[in-house]
Amino acid sequence: MEVKPFTIRDLQKKKEKNEPVVGITSYNYSIARIADKVGVDWILVGDSVGNCEMGYATTIPVTMEDMLVFTKGVVSGAKRALVIGDMPFLSFQTSPPKAVENAGKFMRLGVSGVKVEGIRCIENIKAIINAGIPVxxxxxxNPQYYFQMGSYMVSGRKKLEWKSIVEAATILEDIGAFSIILEAMVPELAKKIHDKVSIPVYGIGAGRDVDGQILIINDVLGLDFGFKPKFAKQYVDLEKIIYEALSKYKKEVIKGIYPDIEHTY
Structure with missing residues (x-):
């Protein structure tokens, strides 16, 4: 039976029906295929691949070339789930033409849209939308501004911040963004944004009063290898499982147990 792809319109329909949307950040064909089978609604190919799969301390070193390689795998694995490409550092900030060009590279791979951090380069973001690319x-x-922030901070702990953050959400809606991710935000502020805008808002560490949740697959599977934010729930210790499997394989090779007759032509 042919699988009907999940679309941006379906995201809006789920919001209207008050049905939670399930998202995951993933970086490869194998996980995308499993997520698709589970019925995850959308997959973000995040620039957090820099931390999770490339060993970087931040997302800053991740390039467009890096993102395109990982995106190819996810698009190949996801037959139903909507796939969004994450615009890495300096891929959309420098100029409107460059922003459109790079967003277009994602679209040619088969994603349904791109994600951008913040609103500082709003004219460049507008240009992407005006080019017909969903944003x-x-x-x-916003991890791409890590060096300006100096650390990863929770948004909204000071009520003085609320006005500008809510305004950022309304600006994104006004220019035509189809949805917004709220990351590391106090739940009260997230709810205020949810109630203020008509487009879907999804939380990653923003409480329950949003239209859906997204987590990074490495956190879900226990492959975070170090820092884990408070909101990241681990559902399995896959690091332990992989370690035990590889240890058993190593032991069998050394002892001459593998390959046995069953695994020999």
Missing amino acids: MGHIGL
């Missing part, structure tokens, strides 16, 4: 916004904690 997901991202406010609250």
Whole structure:
């Protein structure tokens, strides 16, 4: 039976029906295929691949070339789930033409849209939308501005911040963004944004009063290898499982147990 792809319109329909949307950040064909089978609604190919799969301390070193390689795998694995490409550092900030060009590279791979952090380069974001490319916004904690922030901070702990953050959400809606991610944000502020805008808002560490949740697959599977934010729930210790499997394989090779007759032509 042919699988009907999940679309941006379906995201809006789920919001209207008050049905939670399930998202995951993933970086490869194997996980995308499993997520698709589970019925995850959308997959973000995040620039957090820099931390999770490339060993970087931040997302800053991740390039467009890096993102395109990982995106190819996810698009190949996801037959139903909507796939969004994450615009890495300096891929959309420098100029409107460059922003459109790079967003277009994602679209040619088969994604349904791109995600951008913040609203500082709003004219460049507008240019992407005006070119016919769907854009997901991202406010609250913006990792691409790590060196300006000095640390990863929770947004909204000071009520003085609320006005500007809510305004950022309304600006994104006004220019035509189809949804917004709220990252590391106090739940009260997230609810205020949810109630203020008509487009879907999804939380990653923003409480329950949003239209859906997204987590990073490495956190879900226990492959975070170090820092884990408070909101990241681990559902299995896959690091332990992989360690035990590889240890058993190593032991069998050394002892001459593998390959046995069953695994020999």
